[in-house]
Amino acid sequence: MAAMNRAVPAPAHPAPLTALVDLSAIADNVRALRAAAPGRELMAVVKANGYGHGAIEAARAALQAGADWLGVAHLREALDLREAGIKEPILFWLYGPQEDLTPAVRHGIDIGVSSLHGFEQVCEAAANAGRRARIHMKIDTGLGRNGATAEQWVGLLDAVNEADMRGLIEPVGVFSHLACADEPGHESIALQKQNFLTAIDVAKTRSVNFSRRHLANTPGVFAKEDLAFDLIRPGLGIYGLSPFADRNAEELGLRPALRLVSLVAQVKRVPAGQGVSYGLGYRTSVESTLALVPAGYGDGIPRAASDRAEVSIRGKRYRIAGRVAMDQFVVDVGDDKVRLGDEVVILGANPGEPTVEDWARATDTINYEVVTRLSARVARSYLPVA
Ligand SMILES: Cc1ncc(COP(=O)(O)O)c(C=O)c1O
Known part of the structure; x- marks a missing residue:
């Protein structure tokens, strides 16, 4: 034997079976993405276990390379990062209609708000936690997924103003997600940018101002149009993969991790x-x-x-x-x-x-x-x- x-x-x-993950590649990719949007903040998207790479490890490598924020879909994912000792700002944006968001407020985790119903959950969580919930309002500029429609936007802004006065929320950001940024030149890209700017203007007229406006996922970072605003939100790129059919990772200055x-x-x-x-x-x-x-x-x-x-x-x-x-x-x-x-x-x-x-x-x-x-x-x- x-x-x-x-x-x-x-x-x-x-x-x-082993996934060997080179965290230097993740760090280098974060630096490359940051260089493509100079002077802007970067939110490293580490949802779904860091696109399979391991969320906590990917998050730490990204932060080490200068990422300012982490982004995830679910509250549980955000809590896992906090429980691992990560103190940097985290945003999550997807939750169920019955979900208790109190732990997010208690742990200082920013919450995406896409609807009036979701906003009520946020207010309830803030009241439970006894502190303001930090929110990023999500406008649907054309993707047709989560995010408030232009019609719902004004009602949502009014609700935000009221809750702000009651000490329940702190508006931090406004964001949207691109539908076709992986198809450079697609007409929807400029249209979504325009809709985003309009939504921000409408918010201004209702006296709701945001310090972080964000729209760009990985392909958005490399778009011809400047979509970076205050903060870019790449996921795929930090793992060294290209979202484009006709440009590989190397051509984008990225390497697979x-x-x-x-x-x-x-x-x-x-x-x-x-x-x-x-x-x-x-x-x-x-x-x-x-x-x-x-x-x-x-x-x-x-x-x-x-x-x-x-x-x-x-x-x-x-x-x-x-x-x-x-x-x-x-x-x-x-x-x-x-x-x-x-x-x-x-x-x-x-x-x-x-x-x-x-x-x-x-x-x-x-x-x-x-x-x-x-x-x-x-x-x-x-x-x-x-
Ligand atoms: C709201 C949001 N922002 C950013 C990203 C990151 O996108 P990408 O992996 O294309 O960079 C995602 C991922 O789907 C997302 O849902």
């Missing part, structure tokens, strides 16, 4: 005609070697990658053979000398390695989803900020 163990090379990352690696867990020689994985949809055409990779849809590897996406072993690309299962998939390496314990690069950025974008193309999705879906079961290993 001991002799057999010695035959397996000692891996740097012994877990079946995440590598997803596994180790070959079993190697076996099989005859021609061997069916592989559920449904037996893949069959070896000749006698061949199958390598088992312990990564599946339980880890966030899309089942849609079955027979489509590629991995790299010993510098060579192999397509997934058959269906991705919950915990594992198989590659057919032919007669190549692949060994137990060989590193399998699932997502990489070195020349020849499969990229997040390769996986997005193979599975009909976007790079955002490929990294964000990596589940809690994937071990995360961090290279500290240099």
Whole structure:
């Protein structure tokens, strides 16, 4: 038994599947994004576990590189950051109609306000906590998702004024989200900017002023129009990924922070005609070697990658053979000398390695989803900020 163990090379990352996150890349990307919007503040968006990279670690790296704010969708995500000892300003913007927002006010977490109903929840939370809630009002300038419509805006501003007088809230920011900033020159971009400016003017006429106006997500930072206002709000870019179809990360001065690696867990020689994985949809055409990779849809590897996406072993690309299962998939390496314990690069950025974008193309999705879906079961290993 001991002799057999010695035959397996000692891996740097012994877990079946590991996301290696280079926090220096996140720090460098924050600096690059900041340089693209000089003199503005930066809110690093670390929702959904930091787009799969680990929210707390990504947040700390971003703050170390000069991020001023953190942005998340949910209160729970914001509280996790506070509980990790992060004291910098945090904004969250999505909550349910029954959610108690008192912990946000108690922990000095800024709250996005998109509707009158949400605003009432905020006022109730402020009354419970006995202090003003810091709010950022969200206007829907064209995305058609959350945010107040132009028709609702005036009523909301009046409610804000009243609550301000009652000592319940402190208006801090006004923000909106772009629909098509990943399509440079799209007519909606200028229109949304104009609608945003109009909403700010309307607020001024009702004596509601904001010190932080923010509109730009990652593609907005790189838009032809100046969309940076007082604060930019990038997510994808801080992880070193490009939101554009025709410009890669390197062209934007960014570099991917995440590598997803596994180790070959079993190697076996099989005859021609061997069916592989559920449904037996893949069959070896000749006698061949199958390598088992312990990564599946339980880890966030899309089942849609079955027979489509590629991995790299010993510098060579192999397509997934058959269906991705919950915990594992198989590659057919032919007669190549692949060994137990060989590193399998699932997502990489070195020349020849499969990229997040390769996986997005193979599975009909976007790079955002490929990294964000990596589940809690994937071990995360961090290279500290240099
Ligand atoms: C309100 C808001 N701001 C900023 C972002 C960050 O966007 P991106 O990852 O494109 O930079 C998001 C993410 O979807 C968002 O919902």
